Amino acid sequence: MTIKVCLAGATGWAGSALAKAIHAADDMELVGGVSRTHAGRALGEVLPDVENILILQATAAEALKTPCDVFVEYTQPAVALQNILLALEAGAHVVVGTSGLTDEDYRTINQAATSKGLGVLAAGNFAMTAVLLQKFAEMAARYIPHCEIIDYAGAGKADVPSGTVRELAQRLGRVRKSMLDVPLEAIQGPVETRGARLNETQVHAVRLPGYVLSAEVIFGLPDQKLILRHEAGASAEPYVAGALLAIRKVNSFTGLRRGLDAVMDMQ
Numbered sequence: 001m002t003i004k005v006c007l008a009g010a011t012g013w014a015g016s017a018l019a020k021a022i023h024a025a026d027d028m029e030l031v032g033g034v035s036r037t038h039a040g041r042a043l044g045e046v047l048p049d050v051e052n053i054l055i056l057q058a059t060a061a062e063a064l065k066t067p068c069d070v071f072v073e074y075t076q077p078a079v080a081l082q083n084i085l086l087a088l089e090a091g092a093h094v095v096v097g098t099s100g101l102t103d104e105d106y107r108t109i110n111q112a113a114t115s116k117g118l119g120v121l122a123a124g125n126f127a128m129t130a131v132l133l134q135k136f137a138e139m140a141a142r143y144i145p146h147c148e149i150i151d152y153a154g155a156g157k158a159d160v161p162s163g164t165v166r167e168l169a170q171r172l173g174r175v176r177k178s179m180l181d182v183p184l185e186a187i188q189g190p191v192e193t194r195g196a197r198l199n200e201t202q203v204h205a206v207r208l209p210g211y212v213l214s215a216e217v218i219f220g221l222p223d224q225k226l227i228l229r230h231e232a233g234a235s236a237e238p239y240v241a242g243a244l245l246a247i248r249k250v251n252s253f254t255g256l257r258r259g260l261d262a263v264m265d266m267q
């Protein structure tokens, strides 16, 4: 059966790589695409190596007038929640690649998806090495009470921390509170230098030219450390296979699931 896909952000850095892969996949058909800049143009005009006559729309609401099985959100946090809710309202399962949504947004999404009997799969990072980082870090947190997360990205990345690190902090928080020998209220000096406490874990964000996207968790025990680090290069290629898997699997459950491993056999 062919999966009909609508892709919001089809001309973006991550979305265009995914658009090409969906176009090339035998079991998928791109029936909708969203981009404000290129609205009214065919996808194939914007992405020259894709022979696709799909006309891009300026909004998700316009694109969703064509029925789809799966809506993929790959735009920006300011419009992501609204797009996702519109897609659920239209009866589509949703794959969320956009980062920067809050826990409150995800509660709203879960409620909407559950009441509609649809699935939403949200992954801050579809790359295999990032998925493994999340799993290995959860495992380490069961044994090591002290850990801190460092989020590295280019100077222009506005959302803080990255979706990858938000998800990582949330997962580690479910395992345990990271231990602080000096409580934050007893810190001498600017408390911000200790990072932000997110889901009961300390998170530090670095934004500098020269970085693309990396996430690191440092676990500390007396006289020993474990450092787990995922590093992505400059292309959007690492995210494509995971996003395709999410599109194929998102109809297999109801409500919100977070992290690609939710649909992978990885226990």
Ligand SMILES: NC(=O)c1ccc[n+]([C@@H]2O[C@H](COP(=O)([O-])OP(=O)(O)OC[C@H]3O[C@@H](n4cnc5c(N)ncnc54)[C@H](OP(=O)(O)O)[C@@H]3O)[C@@H](O)[C@H]2O)c1
Pocket: 008, 009, 010, 011, 012, 013, 014, 015, 034, 035, 036, 037, 038, 058, 059, 060, 074, 075, 076, 077, 079, 096, 097, 098, 099, 100, 123, 124, 125, 126, 127, 163, 239
């Ligand atoms: N989960 C993952 O594995 C993963 C991987 C990479 C990136 N991301 C996340 O995915 C999101 C997109 O990243 P990116 O680097 O691809 O960004 P990007 O290059 O800026 O692309 C954004 C895309 O969304 C469209 N868009 C933006 N705002 C819109 C709006 N208000 N209405 C309609 N279309 C809109 C843009 O087209 P127009 O500007 O022409 O409208 C463009 O096609 C970010 O949140 C990023 O952190 C996640």
